[in-house]
Amino acid sequence: MAKYGEYLKKQFPLIDEDLKKYVEDILDNGAGEFEDEEEVFEAIGEVLQGISEKTEDDIKDICSQLLHMLQPDHQGMNNGPRKVLDAPIHLASMTSNLTETQPELKSIWLQTRDDNLKVDAKKLEKAEAKLQQKQGKRSDVKAAPVAAPVLQTATASQVTSKKDSKLEAKGTNRTQDIRIENFDIAYGDRVLLQGADLVLAFGRRYGLVGRNGLGKTTLLRMISAKQLKIPSHISILHVEQEVVGDDTIALQSVLECDFVREGLLRREKEINASISNGATDPALSSELSEVYAQLENIEADKAPARASIILSGLGFTPEMQARATRTFSGGWRMRLALARALFSKPDLLLLDEPTNMLDIKAIIWLENYLQNWPTTLLVVSHDRNFLDTVPTDIMHLHSQRIDTYRGNYEQFHKTKTEKHKNQQREFEAQQQHRAHVQEFIDRFRYNANRASSVQSKIKMLEKLPELKPVEKEVDVTLRFPETEPLSPPILQINEVGFYYSKDKVIFTNVNLGATLESRICIVGDNGAGKTTLLKIIMGILSPTSGLRSVHRGLKFGYFSQHHVDQLEMNVNSVELLQKDYPGKTIEEYRRQLGSFGVSGDLALQTIGSLSGGQKSRVAFARMCMGNPNFLVLDEPTNHLDIETIEALGKGINKYTGGVILVSHDERLIRMVCKELWICGGGTVASIEGGFDEYRKIVERELEAANK
Structure with a gap:
């Protein structure tokens, strides 16, 4: 303990003695349990960040050193025992690791990759080893090797009209509305949507609701990845992954989303640099005037104020707006991703549970901000108040299809309830009518005098539309355990x-x-x-x-x-x-x-x-x-x-x-x-x-x- 206690004191000279003792206790208790430096960081990283100005990467390096002190033979350290490779090297995995160490190789937005489908090879190897160990305890027979789980992926198919395909091929399709008709989505062997239709009118705000596990998030990913075809000129932004941390300050990270403004400002600098270096080409002066006119036309000077307002609404103080993105935690980087999306104003904005990362003040601000959203919005949310405030329409995903209702969630709930009551009444009335007619048929089936009446009744039954009873969603119940009373104080x-x-x-x-x-x-x-x-x-x-x-x-x-x-x-x-x-x-x-x-x-x-x-x-x-x-x-x-x-x-x-x-x-x-x-x-x-x-x-x- 003394060894890493001295190391902590050296790295954090101002650390309080009680706090140092607290960190040492955590390290002592978890000495044999920590799998890697990430687990050490999760245990003490927040505490160490709170007592210094060190970056998250610096703290992680310190946690790595502490892990080595706790477990000198830890495999992750360079001076630990070497492991001989017993399998071919997988180049795709090496590339994936490279993008993490070289942020410039990685896009700030990740729209088409489903992170849930990744397999962590180390964790999988550990899980297999544990399972084999369990099997070995249960039987003296040598355990059979555990097969790696089969990865399931989401797939989509849809029917497209010839008219839309021709317009798309010619490049003359300018509609801002989105129609995705007769499409299916499956996740592995499980069908999530079948023969579904999705119509998004430009400028409307849609709330997508439905039970957990029915495919709401998968649908958003299929749209953002354009596995469901929509007009190519429509820009889509799916806020799903946090902003990658680097030295870019938060405010600039948001401003960089306006590619037109950034390109014009970059060209302005280039032209001014050329003129300062003695260039006399009159075309440069003419181009500079045109750049200034375009900047004025898009109100480029107001962009920093607009970005600052969005960041402030999402909880970023002026001091935080001037900090590098790498200094923020994952939750705050998700807020940055949301700020970038709101600033960008894509033709279609896809939000998946945006209130999860926000406190109540930021949620109220976002509700007010989105009520004036100028383009199309499709949001998945569980927040009842948010769904009553923001959407103009509600889309209900159930029974492998999507039903659309005008109005907010409260109106949707009333309309759906009334609709189900009417459907059930209609079904029950038809069942009574069928039973009454069938009774007549059964009574007079062998009566020659009533033969024509019986035949007409049989034909009438055959022509009746087949109504089905309303499929009631299973009620969710959460039952917490019974407790015994305790005498106060508690x-x-x-x-x-x-x-x-x-x-x-x-x-x-x-x-x-x-x-x-x-x-x-x-x-x-x-x-x-x-x-x-x-x-x-x-x-x-x-x-x-x-x-x-x-x-x-x-x-x-x-x-x-x-x-x-x-x-x-x-x-x-x-x-x-x-x-x-x-x-x-x-x-x-x-x-x-x-x-x-x-x-x-x-x-x-x-x-x-x-x-x-x-x-x-x-x-x-x-x-x-x-x-x-x-x-x-x-x-x-x-x-x-x-x-x-x-x-x-x-x-x-x-x-x-x-x-x-x-x-x-x-x-x-x-x-x-x-x-x-x-x-x-x-x-x-x-x-x-x-x-x-x-x-x-x-x-x-x-x-x-x-x-």
């Missing part, structure tokens, strides 16, 4: 303060009490310390001042998106629970998964093949397998569909334990919140008036910022 933090370094205080004098009846919701800007507060409540972090006291019988269940992302991808859900909670029957594991909507064949699919929302439900099931009596939920709605968020709210309300929730989903907060805490300004404070009052505060702040 949970108390008094005069608590916390800082990563003395010049970076997160909060001071926090007083918070909770019982098994508590439904506390914590809101605040990103970076205000919400997740840090949760970790102090659970005892993962120790406060730098104040006291934390908990009932000895209190058992926390912690959910965060971080846990979802770290699920083992090469096993199925039953195997995952079996590994974490051994000794139970298969029926118990399946019953637990079924409590969170993961049932049937879904429980036997590899976790890597599940949608984001389905993975979240698996993470809920795993969290509750330990029967917690107090839930701490950090942004639990990311990737959940609307129906599952509703089920989550109902499940929390029925739960007999305590709940502390960090969320930006307005509807969920309104469903469950009994006590609202605002985290920000170095403290945490309760607010009278609940979410309505908080929303008013945020809107006043946005109005003041826009003046």
Whole structure:
């Protein structure tokens, strides 16, 4: 320990002794568990970044050195044992690695690659080794080699009209509307859409909704990759991958999206340089005048202000706008990608769960901004309030087809409900009519006097259109475990303060009490310390001042998106629970998964093949397998569909334990919140008036910022 303690002191001379001890404890506890430097960085990187001006790459280098100190024989180090290659070198993998070390080889936007389909060779090799080890324990027979999983890919096919094909071939197609008719999309052997139609009218804003796992994200990827054919002159931008970090400052990164402006400014510099060097060609002066005219025509001088407004709305302070993109975390780089898209104004903007990366203030700003969006927008979102505010139309993906409804989500819900009622009434009326006619036929089938009537009735039945009963979507239920009552006090933090370094205080004098009846919701800007507060409540972090006291019988269940992302991808859900909670029957594991909507064949699919929302439900099931009596939920709605968020709210309300929730989903907060805490300004404070009052505060702040 002394060795890497000295190394930490050398790298961070100003590190507080308590903080150094905290980092050393993490390294001691995880010494044998860290697989690579990325895992070390995940464990202590945020803490180390908070106490220095070092870049993320510098911190990663330090984490790599620490890993070598913890595990001197670690394979990743240059002075570790050499590994003899036992397989051909795969050049495509080498190229992929090269693009990561040479950012200039990599496009700032990645639109056509489905990251979910990548296989990490190292992780796959480890997973195979673990599985073989398990098989070896169960049997004395030598384990058979494990076959690598077959990669599934999404495929699309569509019928195109001859008229559109001719216009496209001639280059005379100028329509801004998009019509994708009679198309199919499959993912491996599974058909997601069949004979579907998609019509996007220019200038309309469409919200795409549907249950998790039905193919919403895949559809967006098929459109952005142009595997579904649309007119070639229509520009598409799909905000899916974060901006690659380099030395470009954030504001310039956004401005670079305007290729016309950037090209004109570059040409202006070239011409001025030539004139300064003594060039006398009159054509240069004429071209320079033309460049100036074009710059004035596109209002190039106003572009920095417009880009700054967008960045500010998404939470970037003036100081952050002047920072290099490599200094930002993945979440902030995703915001940069969104800012670039909003600044670019493509003909078709595709957004997939844009509110996942935003706090409530940024969500409200984005809602207001997109209401004046000038081109076509197609957005996948689970945020009910966002869908009530932004879209002009709702597209409902279900039963391998897409139905379009005019209006926002609330209007869609009413119309769909009424439509289903009418369809069911019509079906039931027809069934009664059929039964009545069939009864007549059966009664008089052998009556010669009624033969003609019977024949006419039979023909009438044959001509009746065949109506089908309304296919009801299966209701989602999330059932949290029953808990035993505990005598108070349950949970108390008094005069608590916390800082990563003395010049970076997160909060001071926090007083918070909770019982098994508590439904506390914590809101605040990103970076205000919400997740840090949760970790102090659970005892993962120790406060730098104040006291934390908990009932000895209190058992926390912690959910965060971080846990979802770290699920083992090469096993199925039953195997995952079996590994974490051994000794139970298969029926118990399946019953637990079924409590969170993961049932049937879904429980036997590899976790890597599940949608984001389905993975979240698996993470809920795993969290509750330990029967917690107090839930701490950090942004639990990311990737959940609307129906599952509703089920989550109902499940929390029925739960007999305590709940502390960090969320930006307005509807969920309104469903469950009994006590609202605002985290920000170095403290945490309760607010009278609940979410309505908080929303008013945020809107006043946005109005003041826009003046």
